[in-house]
Amino acid sequence: MTELYKTLIYDQRYLLILNGLKNTIIITIGALIIGIAIGILITIVQNNYKANKKNKLLYYLANLYVKIIRGTPVLLQLMIIYYIIFKSSDISIIIIGIIAFGINSGAYVSEIFRTGIEAVDKGQMEAGRSLGLKYRQIMNYIILPQAFKISLPALGNEFVTLIKETSVAGYIGIIELTKSGDIIASRTYNYFFPLIITALIYLVLTLGITKLLKKLEKGDSNA
Amino acid sequence: MLEIKNLVKHFDKVKALEDINLTVQKGEKIVIIGPSGCGKSTLLRCINLLETPTSGIIKYRDVETKKYKRDVLCQKIGMIFQNYNLFNHLTIIKNITLAPIKLKIMTKEEAYKKAMKMLKLMKLEDKAGNYPRELSGGEKQRVAIIRSLILSPEIILLDEPTGALDPENIKDVLEILKDIAKDGMTMIVVTHEMNFAREFADRVEFMDKGMIVEEGTSKAIFDHPKNERLKEFLNKIKS
Incomplete structure (x- = not known):
């Protein structure tokens, strides 16, 4: 019992865990917003090229970005962005974390959107064309709303994945949830409670969000 | 009204259409029959600019179709699909009014009013707020027909309009096609x-x-x- 007391109460260590949790959530949500923005941008570039054969260079750059991000570890991307790109800047480390995980997430989100668009029945595009609608109108009013709905479950998964992936942010000195557990452990010389407690918090977070998303999906399909 | 000359369409190595010649007068009802894979659908899709012909000429009102803006031409030449292709995420009334509103042919009020009138004619007015998945196949196809007719096309292309329907619904849809034909519509039906x-x-x-x-x-x-192949085809269908 004294071990648990030392882990959480002594020296107000629960505040350290709460602060870590706060940072984890801030980085995850910030990164997801950036990721969705990048994902939309990449999707627009890719579709623009596929439909009108315009902006070939942008299209190749977008594909290159997706390939590089998906083909390298997120920790390495984080380190490159922190140690090389933002080497001598005084931007808050949390912001750097958000940017790094956002850039990482953007590649995955763009793939989610691409799959969503491809999953819309091609008859929908043809019906739009046969009614005389322009490509952009068909995309905006017919394809994208359906693609977005198809993409929602995968976006939810990406959210959950991001929560877990941000645990490597401690590597560049961000005190997020995992790092805060680690710090407490190094002070109490006991790893059991700090690590199990942080793991449980992750579990509650991810399971809770998964359940919430399931509910949202169900409500949506009944509409 | 429609003139097709030496139309050829190849998909990679598949020769879908070989030298098609066809002239359609205003008000004419053309029915295209033939075994599956014979190119019937491809022909309709070429007329509607859903496919680009490999060679040949398609003229609508004496002007080549490829010289039209697609949105202008497609308002004049409507298309009905075997699988209806209703927009799944929109209610029936929105399915019908989307194109006339976005193409700025009608105001929202005009489009809704006209759509409701047409729905009433087809006894579908109580389905206006429903989604396509809540309708039977026959109802979906009737909505697809309204969606096309609301743009006042001069020609309607129908690609196996009853191909996905059960016998009861087939009769309903065919009756509607006959009604439309009575009004003098030019129709090409596969x-x-x-x-x-x-x-x-x-x-x-x-x-x-x-x-x-x-x-x-x-x-x-x-x-x-x-033709021998026609005789063979008709015999096969009878049996």
């Missing part, structure tokens, strides 16, 4: 409903292997077929 074809068509085109093999009045085609 169908496997031979009784309908016989009754409906001013002219029947029999296609095989990407070519129009025989054409004539429905009496000539069904009662006095000349």
Whole structure:
């Protein structure tokens, strides 16, 4: 019992865990917003090229970005962005974390959107064309709303994945949830409670969000 | 009204259409029959600019279709699909009014009013707020027909409009097509409903292997077929 007391109460260590949790959530949500923005941008570039054969260079750059991000570890991307790109800047480390995980997430989100668009029945595009609608109108009013709905479950998964992936942010000195557990452990010389407690918090977070998303999906399909 | 000359369409190595020649007068009802894979659908899709012909000329009102802006041409030439292709995420009324509103042919109020009137004619007015998945196949196809008619097209292309329906619904949809025909609409129908074809068509085109093999009045085609492949096709369908 004294071990648990030392882990959480002594020296107000629960505040350290709460602060870590706060940072984890801030980085995850910030990164997801950036990721969705990048994902939309990449999707627009890719579709623009596929439909009108315009902006070939942008299209190749977008594909290159997706390939590089998906083909390298997120920790390495984080380190490159922190140690090389933002080497001598005084931007808050949390912001750097958000940017790094956002850039990482953007590649995955763009793939989610691409799959969503491809999953819309091609008859929908043809019906739009046969009614005389322009490509952009068909995309905006017919394809994208359906693609977005198809993409929602995968976006939810990406959210959950991001929560877990941000645990490597401690590597560049961000005190997020995992790092805060680690710090407490190094002070109490006991790893059991700090690590199990942080793991449980992750579990509650991810399971809770998964359940919430399931509910949202169900409500949506009944509409 | 529609003139097709030496139309050829190849998909990679598949020759879907080989030298199609067809002229359609205003108000004419053309029925295209033939075994599956003979190019019937591809022909309709070329007329509607859903496919780009490999070579040949398609003229609508004496102007080549490829010289039209697609949105202008597609308002004049409507298309009905076998699988209805209603927009799944929109209610019936929105399915019908999307194009006239976005193409700025009508205001929202005008479009809704006209759509409701047409829905009423087809006894579907109580479905206006429903989604396509809540409708039967026959109802979906009737909505698709309204969605096309609301743009006041001059020609309607129908690609096996009853191909995905059960017998009861087939009758309903065919009756509606006859009603539309009575109003003088120019129609080109691809169908496997031979009784309908016989009754409906001013002219029947029999296609095989990407070519129009025989054409004539429905009496000539069904009662006095000349081509061997046509005879064979009709026999197969009877049995």
